[in-house]
Amino acid sequence: MENIKLFLQAVIILFAAPILPGIINRVKAFFGGRQGRNIFQLYFDIYKLFNKGIVYSNTTTLIFRIAAPAMAALSCIAALIMPFGGQSGLLSFSGDFILIVYLLALSRFLLIISAMDTGSPFEGMGASREAQFAVFAEPVFFMSILTLSKITGESSVHGIFSKLSPVLWVENAPVLFLIVLSLFIVMLCETSRVPFDDPDTHLELTMIHEVMVLDNSGPDLGLIFYASAIKLWILGSFVSAIIMPRHSEIFWLDSLIYISGLAIVAISAGVVESVMARVRLLRVPQFLLAAFSVAIMAFVFQSLKG
Amino acid sequence: MKDFIVEPLENIEVLESKDFFSELSTELSKGSGISSYFAMPQGSDFKLFACLLSKSGEIKIICSNVREKITSLSTFFPQLHLFEREIAEKTGLKIDGHPFPNPVRYENGLTASSGKYFRLGGDEIHEVAVGPVHAGVIEPGHFRFQCLGENVFNLQIELGYQHRGIENAIPKVKKNKFLPLIETVAGDTSIGHAWTFAKVYEALSSCEISPRAASLRGIALELERMANHVGDIGALSGDVAYLPTSSFCGRIRGDILNTTAILCGNRFGRNFIVPGGVAFDVDEKITEEMMSKFDKAYEDAVSAISLLWDKKSVLDRFEKTGTVTTEQALKLRLVGPVARASSVPFDIRALFHIYPYEDYELEPLTLNGDVFARAYMRWMEIKKSYKLIKNWMNNLPSGPISVESKSLKPNSLAMALTEGWRGEISHVCITDENGNISFYKIKDPSFHNWQGLSIALRDAKISDFPLCNKSFNLSYCGHDL
């Protein structure tokens, strides 16, 4: 039974991830008074891309050719370590979030060097910005996880998520609220959404993530879209777990709560994207530092409590 | 004062080369602006014409005969810079002392490698080359940045991809082809260019249009202005990813264009203006239809655009981005809302007060020439245009909508100015002894303003470039002709 549940978890995560960007786009369309794209649009896009041929730039090397599948593989593995609906992921151990973060960092490293491989200034620009923002976003994430670890007394993701409960919220509401805020900001930054990047823009000079994959085509591009959806799932899970702490032991109910939590996170991201403008690139580190101070405040409150 | 001038060619004094350039310098130092500067082929020589517009609204035309070379005054008067390069390219004359003699439109067989790019030395500097094919569906143009990281040291703009040779074609085609060609100079300024052409034609044929025709022309021009400004503000907010305004403004622009369509059957106002008047009249029904559509569109625009000025995140993007100082605007002779946003109070409508703009005045605004100023300037103009249109529609004078046009004066030069939505449009027409057009010079306001964009990007961040570009929203095809 356990194995079937694990298998089911893996299947759901790997196949449900592309819905999240669809939800965000529908929310944006709603705010814009339009009907908007199909909620399953990303699936159709990936399918379409997988049926195309590939054009490689003749400046690129082997690295460019293996980067996209490698990124998708790493993201998938990181997602499988994440717990799902009260169950642990495929693996659970102390400090597994470090492995998740660093697997995503390796994926980012591959993306950056494959972007620089093309020798195009646009992709170099995107690579430089991506590398820069990671410097500020990672400490925020670690700080938030440290605080969560302190509150729950656990040091693995599954442990932390299972200890979260409405009772914990009652006791630690301000701290948890601050952590949700900082994790939400980190999620928006790492997945290149407004206010850090506009995923719908066509202006290469302002892009961060999309411009790095300007020269990818066909199945490679499809894999990269898929990898970004999975990354959104992973980072959204952290927020979702805190705002919808599961408290029943039933697998189906917990899974439903978890998925609806993710949907709520996606909807919030869509709302933010509809009502906020994108900040100047110069201000992004300051924005992330603000998130960092929010996370530190949370930690300090928690320490003062005892 | 009139916003056009028509003179027989022999009345324009032909100065000596030396005197010509010293006269030009004197006029420019007094604060006049160069409205058109070109060389007309004349046998084996060329006749150099300079059309100046003084601050008080006086149009002055000087000319000289030149053979092989002309002196460049661009180092002292940067506003002449593109004109001189254009002359050199079209005629093959040498420009002595021009600081940056690059081709303008790459005509006559010049290729991409004929131009040179300013390159900042050093191994750490990289160049970014954007265009001509852009990621969005916009006009082709090449932008070359010298950058270090996100900082732009210099932007060089190279256009010419849409050169169609309109100026060369006009003298060669039949009369009925004039307007279609003129209206394609810049598709979104069809009415502006058509009106300027009509003014030139009417001046050459000594024809007075009726007040009703003038009012209708004014309505069309202001509708064009409003539609483009609303579209621009929508595009600006789209660039900063502020969806409320950008989604709505796109639609509202469409509504305003549809109002123009009700007026003349074409959303961009083609075939509306003819020499002698306008081609279509309005009656009660049409007026009512237009007004209801138009009022609704304006209301929507007000509610959508007012959101922008209260939104801190948007203002943070707009303010202090891409600043063009008043001094730079004056030196480069920027025109239109761009210039007014840098606190240069120059507007053809306010300068000449030609019917139907007799009461038109500029507000004394002090704006500091950043993206916010240019956006806000557009907003002010939208409100003004609305008032003007309502006023004219409710008080249309009766009368004919066009008068018979006569033949053109022979051997004459005529020049007319109009405030298109981008700025000052000027056309110069020279007729031969038979009264046919022998030479036609078109100047779209973008011809001045592209240099403003280059200057605005100095020491700016490259990610602000699309925003600056949109805030100028210049015409690529108007520049390329």
Place this chain on the structure above:
Amino acid sequence: MAIIIASSLIFLFAAFLNLSVFSKYRKVNFINSVISFFASLIGFGGALAELSYGGKFSPINNSSFLTYFRLDYVSCFFLLALYLIVVAVSIYGNDYLKKMEEKKQLNFFWMNFHILVFSMCGVLLSKNAFLFLLFWELMAFSSFFLVMTDHKKKEVQKAGLIYLCANGAGALFLIAAFSLTSDSYFNFAPAMSGSTLAFFFFLVGFGLKAGFIPLHIWLPEAHPAAPGNVSALMSGIMIKMGIYGIFRALSLLSPWQQSWGWTILLIGIISSILGVIFALAQHNIKKLLAYHSIENIGIIMIAMGLGILLNLKGFNELSMLSFCAAFLHTLNHAIFKSLLFMSAGSVMQASGIGEIDELGGLARKMPQTAFFFLIASAAISGLPFLNGFVSEFIIYYCSFKALSSDSLFTVFSVLALSITGALALACFAKAFSVMFLGSPRKIKTESVVETGKYMRAGMAILSFFSILIGILPYFSFNFLFSKFSPILTESHVWHEISRIFIFFTGTYLCAIFFFAVFMFMRRKIVSENRVDLAPTWDCGYLASSPKIQYTGSSFANPLIEFFSIINPPSASYPAIRGYFPSDNSYSSHPRAFFYETLYKPSIDKMRKMASFFSFIHGGNLRMYVLYIFLSLLALILWKI
């Protein structure tokens, strides 16, 4: 132990041979590198054997020998690292030094090389302060001569001078420190009094060798100035002698104090963050690598500081695990830093250029060197699949496990590690991609060829170990550390870590499986004739130029500007004024911040003060006679 002593003696012998015999032979390089290779291989084997049998160190039946030398676990571990690096560097040196013309110079070089290795063995084996210092000084001098190989260049001379001064100053502090902690026979003994003072002296003395901030100023000068294999050796293992020394000092001075732990932790945090910030601004690849050595020494210090503080808080097993992390990171850093220096050396030799912004597109011509550099870059950024991640993970693990209300210092270590990890990733993504990927910037790659097979063999050995430790952390960690301390090995923490490492390997295999699946899917979908090659998207512009490509400085520029408060750059370019830009150029020079703001002013002040006393050197013979008379008088009076 016998094996190790034997191998180190081979080195000594080879050194002397160089002086005398080898000048006759033509293939000096080859012979020396062969000897070095085999000797270090023997030593490596010996160290492996000692580590795996553990506890059964074969003593030599000579008690007096044992008084002065001993081989315990820590020495053995460091010897393992030492010999591994020397194995790789020896083979590498075969090709690398072919460019050196004079044979006499080669002899001298190899002599110093062998003496350096010998002296490092001596340092690691000594139990006696006097012998320790003797070998320490020998190490300093031989490395000084190695650094000065290209002594005709001005910057090399300056580098050598600073290095010599740093060594001298370090030696002085060590003498002071040992005087407080040894008995009359100079044997190591617990401090009699003032153990904090001794700790301070040890810290400064060994710090000048390890190169943490603010004692690092010689590192960015000496490492670029030295030839490639020397930099690899120095950065890889010689600066770790400082770490070894600090650990020995800690074992001599007990009980440990809170302040020591905090000092080491803070020094570690500052070194790691500042080191990588300085590295970001560098244009020269070797200087960049030198600053990264400072960063990694900082990480090792963080681990050690954490170990001390955890011990004082009572987390004994976690404390020992932290020290394991420190040692493992020492070994890891030795591996990937030497690998980086070696591949940088190949690039510099093949292209003749050391400035990152002038290179580009080298991966086509030097694919294997590019591969090795990529492995090392990913390893130094602490990315999974490679060895850097293992040691950093252990530090994170200890920090998270110990997180309770009175051990807030773990927050600092976690934050410092995450910041430096992200910055190192940015820096090495830049270095690797600008040097090897894209199109060539200023260099002409037609004449560039792949490096010789010996150089590649050396790099391959280190890459192999990097990947081995990375992918099979369970076996590596068990092998290396199970004999460190029995308490640790029996503890719950050890079991948990071992379990985690097995999970790592499992995760990596799953990831490789997924990767294979995706690659297979892609291949099935896209048959060969649907893959096209086209130029990189250039927006349809027909006349491209090699400048239209991102440079390394542009890549790092936003980060440099953000941190410019700490590390203000100095750029020279007249700003473009006027409407028509005229010829202009931009260049920036990363400043040696500490040297210029701290050391140089104080050195200048000291010089001024010294010159104030220059009147003493009157030059007058009678004055000197007077001095002699006065000092004799003073002595007589004192005796009375």
